[in-house]
Amino acid sequence: SRVEGATFTGYTGLGRLALVDRMRISTIDWDPAARRGTCEVEKLGPVLQGAAGFVVAADGDGSTVDWFERVTVPYLPRLLAPVVNRLSALGFAYGMRRLAKLVEPGRPVDRRRVDG
Template sequence: MASFTVHLDSTLPAPEAWRRVLDLHAHTAVIPLTTVTGEAMSADRLVPGSRFVARTGVGPVGLDDVMVVEAITQPSDDRPGMAWIQKEGNVVRGAIDLRVAPAGSGSTVEWVQQIGVRGVPRLLDPVVARVAELAYRSALRRLLARRG
């Protein structure tokens, strides 16, 4: 399974960075060809057991990235937050460990992910990790920059 880490510094307070990163409606807006659906679609509504699906594709051709929140603790202005999200799809497997912590007058966002794609040989894990890291780094930057 491939793994990568994205570490970003933000001028936003930790609770606001957390809110923006876990605004699942915004993921639909910033990730090309992807629509996220679920019952809980915002940071304040996500709880252990929350399920959501990121469908990437065009028309009937695509794949579903099924995710379940295993653990979640929201940050405050003086305490870090964390979310552990398991990927349970038929094609995409793995886990996300998200941490948002206060840092000076802003915050740090750390996204650690293990990702496996069915049918892709382990030999290509370094390529999968690099491509995924670039895509997630871009998406996270765009999420943090959104005001909505």
């Protein structure tokens, strides 16, 4: 696919406290019979490295999005990793709630799935 291999830059953080998050699309697939799509990206650094992705699947009259991230910060002392992991999880949950509101205004967000 022309999309696989494409690169893009996102910003991870809150407001001005954001990191440049360079990524390359490694896999993208849509299965019309299953009404299910997947996308995986490789994090290219310089600060965040690893992989992330999501699966979008039909769910009744809506959709379910399952997201994953396996991210490392290569220069982070191991002692700080638990704190950074918790802050990252909180920031990610906040971002997903905002995204859900943008995608379908007025539809309640299942916080167990967003925060879990």
